[in-house]
Amino acid sequence: MELVAKGVYYSDLNEQIKQIAQTPGEIDVKEVLGHRYIGCGLTSHTTLNVFGTLGNDSACYMDGATLQVYGNAQDGIANTMNDGKLIIHGSCGDIIGYAMRGGEMFIEGYAGYRVGIHMKEYYEKIPKIVIGSKAGDFLGEYMAGGRIVVLGLGLKDNEEAAGRYFGTGMHGGAMYIRGPVCEALMGGEIAKKELDADDKEFLTQTVADYASYFDTDTSEIKIDEFSKYQPKSARPYGEMYVGE
Amino acid sequence: MKKEGEIRIPSGCAISGILNKNGERINGEDIITSIELMRDRSNGLGGGFAAYGIYPQYEDLYALHIFYDDLVSKASTEDFLNRHFEIETAGKIPTRKKKGIDGEPLIWRYFVLPRRFKLHESELKESEYVARCVFRINGHYEGAYVFSSGKNMGAFKGVGYPEDIGRFFMLETYEAYLWTSHGRFPTNTPGWWGGAHPFTLLNWSVVHNGEISSYDANRRFVEMYGYDCTLQTDTEVITYIFDLLLRKHKLGLKQAVEIMATPFWREIALMSEEDQKKFEAIRAVYSSALINGPFSIILGFEGGMLALNDRIKLRPLVAAEKGDTLYVASEEAAIRVICSEPERVWSPRGGEPIIGLVEGRR
Numbered sequence: 001m002e003l004v005a006k007g008v009y010y011s012d013l014n015e016q017i018k019q020i021a022q023t024p025g026e027i028d029v030k031e032v033l034g035h036r037y038i039g040c041g042l043t044s045h046t047t048l049n050v051f052g053t054l055g056n057d058s059a060c061y062m063d064g065a066t067l068q069v070y071g072n073a074q075d076g077i078a079n080t081m082n083d084g085k086l087i088i089h090g091s092c093g094d095i096i097g098y099a100m101r102g103g104e105m106f107i108e109g110y111a112g113y114r115v116g117i118h119m120k121e122y123y124e125k126i127p128k129i130v131i132g133s134k135a136g137d138f139l140g141e142y143m144a145g146g147r148i149v150v151l152g153l154g155l156k157d158n159e160e161a162a163g164r165y166f167g168t169g170m171h172g173g174a175m176y177i178r179g180p181v182c183e184a185l186m187g188g189e190i191a192k193k194e195l196d197a198d199d200k201e202f203l204t205q206t207v208a209d210y211a212s213y214f215d216t217d218t219s220e221i222k223i224d225e226f227s228k229y230q231p232k233s234a235r236p237y238g239e240m241y242v243g244e
Numbered sequence: 245m246k247k248e249g250e251i252r253i254p255s256g257c258a259i260s261g262i263l264n265k266n267g268e269r270i271n272g273e274d275i276i277t278s279i280e281l282m283r284d285r286s287n288g289l290g291g292g293f294a295a296y297g298i299y300p301q302y303e304d305l306y307a308l309h310i311f312y313d314d315l316v317s318k319a320s321t322e323d324f325l326n327r328h329f330e331i332e333t334a335g336k337i338p339t340r341k342k343k344g345i346d347g348e349p350l351i352w353r354y355f356v357l358p359r360r361f362k363l364h365e366s367e368l369k370e371s372e373y374v375a376r377c378v379f380r381i382n383g384h385y386e387g388a389y390v391f392s393s394g395k396n397m398g399a400f401k402g403v404g405y406p407e408d409i410g411r412f413f414m415l416e417t418y419e420a421y422l423w424t425s426h427g428r429f430p431t432n433t434p435g436w437w438g439g440a441h442p443f444t445l446l447n448w449s450v451v452h453n454g455e456i457s458s459y460d461a462n463r464r465f466v467e468m469y470g471y472d473c474t475l476q477t478d479t480e481v482i483t484y485i486f487d488l489l490l491r492k493h494k495l496g497l498k499q500a501v502e503i504m505a506t507p508f509w510r511e512i513a514l515m516s517e518e519d520q521k522k523f524e525a526i527r528a529v530y531s532s533a534l535i536n537g538p539f540s541i542i543l544g545f546e547g548g549m550l551a552l553n554d555r556i557k558l559r560p561l562v563a564a565e566k567g568d569t570l571y572v573a574s575e576e577a578a579i580r581v582i583c584s585e586p587e588r589v590w591s592p593r594g595g596e597p598i599i600g601l602v603e604g605r606r
Binding site for chain 2: 010033034036053055056072074075093094112113136137138163164182184185
């Protein structure tokens, strides 16, 4: 099934998608230009292929669908995403994966500020965000669970894989970053940890998935080059308002 | 009716800017198309544009764009204008009927130069003389509001969605090398035409998405230098800070940015000794010109544009380039809708300016 988004108001477009998605199948949406809320709440029997620029707050509460984006994505993608797979063949804006609680997201290029703020996990539901090149400031701020992986591919000289203040207030989950970061400006609540065998297996699989989704050569990546950051405490502010 | 400042207005908003670095002029269609794409960021309570290079036939004259509530305010203001300026020509700013745009004030335009003996008597620079006349009218002439006072540039704004305001003012009939625009989303507004963006003074114009929490510190600071904040909105004070730093204190654009979006002490501590000294001095001398709170702004001026985010990037801003044209907007799609194959698309970091300059202009 194919839809053309050009000239269609976002709510009308999303209504059409919702109607089609009542039966299992694949939908191509062409000429998307900033249309908001695409793929929100979509369930597992739908595969959505978006061509163009994905609008703000798309894929929020997505619940099992596969959403492939051939182009860049704007801000606020995958807010509270619950399950499914989001593959962005491009880069994306700020506040990606806010409070994400399940599923996985792969971004071929870079991501903006505040990726994965307050991601969480619960038993087997462990959300994952994978970024090809680099992320902006406040990566994983107040992160409570899940996994963030930054591959650091194609960085220029003096570019950092993660921006300032990554991991500020982080109290759960793990971040794996390959490439330079400024640890003097990282959140005070996290520390670098050694990679264990489980981490290495997870990273090997993640890099292989990235290579296959984007048909990219990732042979330059050595798993030992990743730094793992985790919270020092599960309750960093527990004493904040308590007397000495 | 309550005006700005008598009511609190937290804003959402959209901004967009197009600059041709060769000074080649395009009409207003593209900027309207760009800001129209972000219609859902606005709520119809304010829209506006600034355009540079539109009055080449009067490029040495100040173009005063003025809103009047009624003919009485017009008569008294024109008396003031006649005493202080030589008026080369004057007339209504052409508009067309547009669905969704109503309740417009009287909208007039004057091409003027300061009266020579008055200017001489005042012992002021010409630009300062004009700025003070603007403050005089806006502060003391009830029902009159000068919303544009630069040379070879103009602001066009009002209450409505920006694309409707653009068509109301027939911007397709103007040609500019720099266009900026704004769609406003105040959640609570008196719906006054003067309260729409851009805010201007002389050749500076500012469109702004956000809300600055340092407003009162900033206001007290500029008031010490003679700026009356008649509207009590944050965008107005940003405009005056730029005017103070760039025109009066003769600082460069980058220095102005280092003052208004200065690095955190934690970042300064990691700099070279020389830079530490510089920023310690900046933060001591200009601490009250630091802008705090979420913002993305576009400053327009005769020589180009400057786009800037707050230090921790609490508002969106995307830039793109194609050939000699620089684009900035709140959303990437608002650029792609008028520039299908940009050569480069990027997002600046918080506090990192995007500066585009026009060949051969200041």
